[in-house]
Amino acid sequence: MKLGILFGGRSYEHDISVITAIEVAAALKGRAEVYPIYAKDGEFYFVKGEMKLENFASRRVKKKKLRFCKKKGRGCVSVGLKKTVLDAVILCCHGGEGEDGRFSALMECYDFPYTASGPLASAVTMDKRMTKILAAEKGFPTAKGVVGRRSEDVIERAKGLKYPLIVKPARLGSSIGIEVAHDETELIGAVALAFSFDTDVVIEEVVSPVTELNCAAFREGDEVVVSGVESPKSWHEFLTFKEKYEGGKYKSGSNRIVRGNLAQRVGELTEKVYRAFELNGVARIDYLYDEQADILYLNEINSQPGSLAYYLFEEVGIEFSDLLIRVVNDAIRRASQTDIICFNSRVLDNLSALSQK
Structure with missing residues (x-):
């Protein structure tokens, strides 16, 4: 192959x-x-x-x-x-x-x-704004917040939210351009930074105390195969891009594996989200778990996660090479089902005949 x-x-x-x-x-x-x-x-x-x-x-x-x-x-x-x-x-x-x-x-x-x-x-999943809108439509909880475009007064709209607030550019990943604001002065700066990266922003209340949870899945025919669940190690309030990748603090697979009832809940929700957003291939879905309220908030969907999240599947006995072959085979199966069947149309012939009259 x-x-x-x-x-x-x-x-x-x-x-x-x-x-x-x-x-x-x-x-x-x-x-x-x-x-x-x-x-x-x-x-x-x-x-x-x-x-x-x-x-x-x-x-x-x-x-x-x-x-x-x-x-x-x-x-x-x-x-x-x-x-x-x-x-x-x-x-x-x-x-x-x-x-x-x-x-x-x-x-x-x-x-x-x-x-x-x-x-x-x-x-849709690359756009945090659209993900939040569709999640609400599908009944998946997300952190309380507002979405807005550069032409809108998002600072005014965010006044109904409680600090601290997290500000995110809508279409960037790996914590790029993300800032936490503790007051309006910091919010103005964070929004300006986010708009320097994107035309759309998402402003949300920081969930606290919180446990971050990640779970991945891939499609195999009609089945959605779900990975193990991890709780990423965090530094400060949230990892910035520099902390994640340039500071040497973040390493995929070095995080705490979550088991038991919470892991089961995350796995079941991951399958529902995967199906609702009509995903294919390996996707990783990130959650915020409010421990006091016992609520799982959908935080982000990564349709092409780093390392294809292979380390999460090792927890359920799927080696990286097997994961790759399985998603490849499913891609080939899907392609065979979506081949366009050509058919002969007489529309142009009829138009040609009319033009000659």
Whole structure:
């Protein structure tokens, strides 16, 4: 089986995507032939040789420009004159154009089976504002808050909320641009920062005391397979992007595993959220657990989580390589069910006949 690994993209989380792709390539050794596709500065490249972190870190990646095409109705990639048909593409992009539905749409245009949610589900879950609106429609609790656009007076609308407040750009991940405000002065600064990253913001009351909980899932036919549940380690009030990835404090899989009744509740809710948002591939869903009120709040949906959340599935006995093969097989199954059947239409013939009269 020949599998593309699509990673990179124009995103603040570009480097995290590179790490995920390297992990995926390593996990697939002996299971599949990998074809690395690197999205960089609006172009696509085939990465030559072994995927090594030091090559990307030192900017010494050997790559050739690539284009997508089709061959006998199947998606393929072309480097120079050589065309390569891919059985499926594993999407390893985080944030930006890779996770907001654009790359999913690209895969569909060229008929590649791909391991991610479709364009619409990806776009909705990438947007915290839309996620909050749809969650309310579906009956999933979220923290009390307001959403707003740059043209709206969100400071005025937030006056009914209780401090501290957390301010988030609507379409960024990994805590980028997120600030906690303890008074109106801090709120004004936090909103200004969020608007420097995005045209839409979400302002919510900070849930306290709180336990953060993460759970992942993937689709396998009609079944939704749910992972174990973790409670991420936290520093200060919330992790910033710098603390998460640049400070060396955050490591996937080093967090506390949650078991028992709470884990069961999170798992059941994760399946419901996964189905309600019509997700595909591996998605990680993050919650805020209000211990005093015993309420699980939906916080965020990551349609392409870092490391594809493989460490959460190890808790339920699914190794990384098996996880990848299972989501690939499901992507191929879904693609086979959505093939467009062409039919002959007489509309243009009739118009041509009318024009000749």
